[in-house]
Amino acid sequence: MGLPGRGLAGGLATTFRTMTRRSITQQYPDVSPDLPPRTRGVIALLEENCTVCMLCARECPDWCIYIDSHKETLPATTEGGRERTRNVLDRFAIDFSLCMYCGICIEACPFDALFWSPEFEYAELDIRELVHERDRLALWMDTVPPPPPLDPGAEEAKEIAAARKAVAAPAPTGDRHGEGAAR
Amino acid sequence: MSVLDLLLRLVLLLACFLVLPLVVGQIEHKAMAHMQSRLGPMYAGGFHGWAQLVADGVKFAQKEDVLPAAADPWVFRLAPALALLPYLVVLALIPVGAGQAVVSADVGIFLVLAVMGIGIIGTVMAGWASANKFSVLGALRAAAQLLSYELPLVLAAASVAMAAGTLSLPGIVEAWRPWWLLWQLPGALIFLVAGLAELSRSPFDMPVAESEIIFGAYTEYAGLRFALFLLAEYAGIVVLGALTTVLFLGGWKWPFLVGGLGWLWTLVKTLAVAFLVIWLRVSLPRLREDQLQRLAWAWLVPLALVQLMITGVVRVMG
Ligand code: SF4
Numbered sequence: 001m002g003l004p005g006r007g008l009a010g011g012l013a014t015t016f017r018t019m020t021r022r023s024i025t026q027q028y029p030d031v032s033p034d035l036p037p038r039t040r041g042v043i044a045l046l047e048e049n050c051t052v053c054m055l056c057a058r059e060c061p062d063w064c065i066y067i068d069s070h071k072e073t074l075p076a077t078t079e080g081g082r083e084r085t086r087n088v089l090d091r092f093a094i095d096f097s098l099c100m101y102c103g104i105c106i107e108a109c110p111f112d113a114l115f116w117s118p119e120f121e122y123a124e125l126d127i128r129e130l131v132h133e134r135d136r137l138a139l140w141m142d143t144v145p146p147p148p149p150l151d152p153g154a155e156e157a158k159e160i161a162a163a164r165k166a167v168a169a170p171a172p173t174g175d176r177h178g179e180g181a182a183r
Numbered sequence: 184m185s186v187l188d189l190l191l192r193l194v195l196l197l198a199c200f201l202v203l204p205l206v207v208g209q210i211e212h213k214a215m216a217h218m219q220s221r222l223g224p225m226y227a228g229g230f231h232g233w234a235q236l237v238a239d240g241v242k243f244a245q246k247e248d249v250l251p252a253a254a255d256p257w258v259f260r261l262a263p264a265l266a267l268l269p270y271l272v273v274l275a276l277i278p279v280g281a282g283q284a285v286v287s288a289d290v291g292i293f294l295v296l297a298v299m300g301i302g303i304i305g306t307v308m309a310g311w312a313s314a315n316k317f318s319v320l321g322a323l324r325a326a327a328q329l330l331s332y333e334l335p336l337v338l339a340a341a342s343v344a345m346a347a348g349t350l351s352l353p354g355i356v357e358a359w360r361p362w363w364l365l366w367q368l369p370g371a372l373i374f375l376v377a378g379l380a381e382l383s384r385s386p387f388d389m390p391v392a393e394s395e396i397i398f399g400a401y402t403e404y405a406g407l408r409f410a411l412f413l414l415a416e417y418a419g420i421v422v423l424g425a426l427t428t429v430l431f432l433g434g435w436k437w438p439f440l441v442g443g444l445g446w447l448w449t450l451v452k453t454l455a456v457a458f459l460v461i462w463l464r465v466s467l468p469r470l471r472e473d474q475l476q477r478l479a480w481a482w483l484v485p486l487a488l489v490q491l492m493i494t495g496v497v498r499v500m501g
């Protein structure tokens with residue numbers, strides 16, 4: 001407890017100081033907002049990577065990913081070889097009226113086919129039009145930013161660490177100590 | 184004073200009465216926005232939203248004129264006018280420069296304070312005629328507030344009148360000396376605080392406390408009538424600013440640039456007080472009803488009496 005009225009004066013000082021500073025408003029439709037990296041705007045699909053494993057659709061808590069596919073048989077590449085089957089994607093759609101942007105599908109995808117894009121201007125007049133098909137999801141791939149650099153001192157991604165190890169010790173010698181030294 | 188001269192003055196007065204509240208309103212929009220790190224209106228009129236209040240006025244004019252079924256139609260319709268007109272009368276009595284008042288009265292200060300108190304009747308009428316319990320509560324709160332704060336207001340004004348030895352507003356400005364700023368400082372603060380309370384401005388806006396009684400006496404109003412009440416609020420700020428200027432800040436007097444430009448100083452000082460009023464609104468939380476009454480009776484009235492005593496002693500000694 002200081003002088004009486006100190007709190008009042010403090011409040012007045014705060015508002016006045018705020019007034020002399022630049023306001024933080026972003027004039028959105030005129031000026032595009034500067035969004036933080038990893039903004040969860042919309043989910044983009046990199047079709048080439050998708051193997052139709054259905055993990056994303058199964059993990060989605062809202063069941064709002066719709067995937068249709070069929071199997072295709074590829075003829076054998078060598079004489080007398082075995083025929084191979086592969087999945088072909090027929091439909092990939094996400095219903096953004098149900099999606100809660102939890103990002104579980106993106107985490108679950110083992111083939112890096114789903115990405116967060118910061119794009120957010122896809123409002124529709126009818127809620128049913130928020131189901132976006134694969135062509136629209138693929139278009140959004142162009143807006144996916146490169147991954148932000150790691151924080152200083154952060155642990156390297158596992159894949160990169162493994163690749164580095166492979167380069168440093170090319171021939172598997174079975175010598176565990178050598179491997180340790182290469183690190 | 185010829186008829187033409189009087190007519191010119193009246194037109195000028197009306198123009199001031201319609202424009203100045205809008206200017207204050209716009210300053211409030213912008214200052215409040217920036218104090219909250221926002222931009223405020225930016226589109227209407229092109230340059231930083233200068234025409235926002237004009238646009239608001241057009242919007243209000245287009246709205247439906249709603250009359251509650253149980254309302255007392257005549258009183259309901261008359262209330263906004265009664266809330267607004269007293270301020271027009273007060274503004275007419277304000278001397279903006281040496282000998283430049285629309286009307287001059289020998290007992291100006293008396294008249295001004297008396298007329299200012301009439302505005303509250305508009306609010307009480309509005310509250311009663313709306314046939315709404317929140318409106319009645321708001322109106323009674325406003326009336327109770329006026330009753331408590333009228334006393335310190337009048338005492339503070341009386342102190343200046345005593346110092347100047349006259350009841351006329353131009354006379355007070357003539358007698359005013361810069362050192363009065365210090366001598367009459369408590370009186371000026373009391374006058375401003377009590378004036379804020381009379382206008383039901385934050386932090387004394389209990390009568391329109393939206394979390395408790397919606398919008399007090401104005402709850403049932405819409406469209407143009409509501410706009411008139413809003414205009415009355417801002418006209419009240421202008422009048423309070425002008426009165427504070429005339430009584431405590433030396434009116435048109437200034438160390439330089441006096442000449443014929445005295446009215447400019449009156450305007451600048453009035454707007455400065457208006458800014459202070461806005462600043463207080465942005466910064467301070469609303470007082471509770473009991474705190475509000477306590478402030479008036481336990482602090483302002485005794486302080487005003489002390490101020491009156493100081494004034495008297497200095498007058499007798501000097
Ligand atoms: S972000 Fe969550 S809710 Fe949306 S599609 Fe992916 S898993 Fe489903």
Ligand code: SF4
Nearest residue numbers: 050051053054056109
């Ligand atoms: S988890 Fe990835 S690869 Fe599997 S279906 Fe979904 S998007 Fe395709």
